[in-house]
Amino acid sequence: MSNPDPELTARLTRDVERFVREVVIPYETDPRRGPHGPLDSLVMELREKARAAGVLTPHIRPGGAHLTQRETAAILKKSGLSPLGPLACNTAAPDEGNMFLMGRVASAAQKAEFLQPVVEGRARSAFLMTEPAAEGGAGSDPSMLKTHAVRAGDEWVINGRKAFITGFDGAHTGIVMARTRDGERPAATMFLVRLPHPAISIERILDTIDSSMPGGHAVLNIENLRVPAANVLGEVDEGFKYAQVRLSPARLSHCMRWWGAAARAQEIASQYACTREAFGKKLIEHEGVGFMLAENLIALKQAELMIDWCADVLDTGESGTVESSMTKVAVSELLFAIADRCVQVMGGTGVTGDTIVEQVFREIRAFRIYDGPTEVHKWSLARKIRRDHAKRP
Template structure:
């Protein structure tokens, strides 16, 4: 692996870093946001700014107006975007839209791309991904899915409830995962402005970085034409892996930027705050925490780059993405937690951005599979692989 940046990558890094500093960070205290995320008006302004800067939806293919970034390219750009909680919103690279763009570019029909994908890439609409269900339905185990799709003439009728659906409120369309009568799973595309789609409520969560928050969505006999099946019938679980392996990694990239931000805020504070006759950074306890932060950031970045490199070779990278997801979510969380400790009162209040990052970051160890499920998956791979 070559860790040096190409001239193009250096340019992307510098452009993104400058855009976040000049166009995004000044809006972090904009009142058009609450505990369910940035409001649509703020998102629209951020998206417009990114479009003017030539950085909107950079991971999309050049054919559809993106920059056609490789996974390694994304590691560079997404980290810089993640330096601000609003950065991924601005660049249109936040979950679930980022993963939905990737999935639809791979499996959607030309007609589906024109109707749903292109407006998503252009930042004109948002989307949601409806897979997770309340108990006893599918959570970490998708085989427990209860939402049912039944064929009725030229349509499929979908009935069931999904929950913790990120971005559901205000989304233009949904990708819906439903169980077929034979027990397989299929993905469907559907506009959200239908009477048979009911957003029961929004869930109050720790994080506040996703436009639309997290919702409970009910499908009351939703009729979906057979033409709106995403990909092939019965291939939903396979398509979920096409989407989830890169999506796990892009979470790592974005939150690495936030962890780096927290560390830099804490470092600057430790250099200037005096205690017992000297700056905090000269006290061994604080200095060691900053040193541990540096090591965790370094190991997380290495894990991201390795997994990105594997995916760029055309390999599935499922095992590598699980490794990266656990390593990064836990390392980046430790960085932010230490930063709060170093900052003291400034770390547990809104005097700095770190408390906001702390609230957002904790959920990362749960999203796209909790660490325990990934460890279990890795253990099964190790058992199959045997000794070398």
């Protein structure tokens, strides 16, 4: 991780915001939208423009050093001002989290083959952990992992099924998480796979309420996938530990990006309320409308402070598991309330595709589930309260 550089961060933040507002936002009406997310042709066109503007993968510096989480927050919030912004700037999930994990754990050879194309914005990646709920597979509880990997000489053979695998269709790099030890102390390992691979087939792409991720969310079947031992990410049996290395910052970066989207929705709703007239005056002058937008201002600041607080914790080197859970719960709920009020302020216009407010509402509703539903995080926090109580004299 690089040392903080306030001047660099301020410049990158300004450049990203300018790029998103001037270049990316006009693309929001581009017809290159598939049923499950923007087409790769649109994504790559935007990335070429970001590369030319010097804002492609801005949170990772030349040489591979990652900005601090606090610096990353400033930049990712601005990239999120459009649903297309994170894709254009290469700060989107799951790539952002995968880049962070590979940057921390991968070997030099693995970085050259699997990480570098993603950092350069030439390829996308996928994180294959979640499994079908109907089959009792891993979701919010990774310990339920059913996909197995068995050592066979200089290779590992992996079999299993995965679900909700974001961006798999069209990805170049896959991180596959599989169980490698059973018993009282089960363990998992992560494997790097070049995609597409004939041993991993797409059963279907799920129809979901969100539509910002290229490739959508896939259900996959993995049948006799053979992975060289050299493609083990990190150490064998350390997959659960690496999942936490990835998940705490990834939860937080979701909060950063969707903060930007909610801030943009607030801008649009405020513009609407300040220009639309009803019952003899501007909507903003009606207390019921004005108060909703005022509540949004308060909620945006509360969410921003939570993000910065958690970023500061992660920047100390702490795992931030508790702090990221608290932040994910608070921010996702705050931002959803903001998006909901923006829709309400705009009335009929708010539920149409005439602005991005309707999409922001859908995307943040999904975010309340992705990376752990609110209730799972609250349950985890309640367990901490119980543990802390038990330690009292």
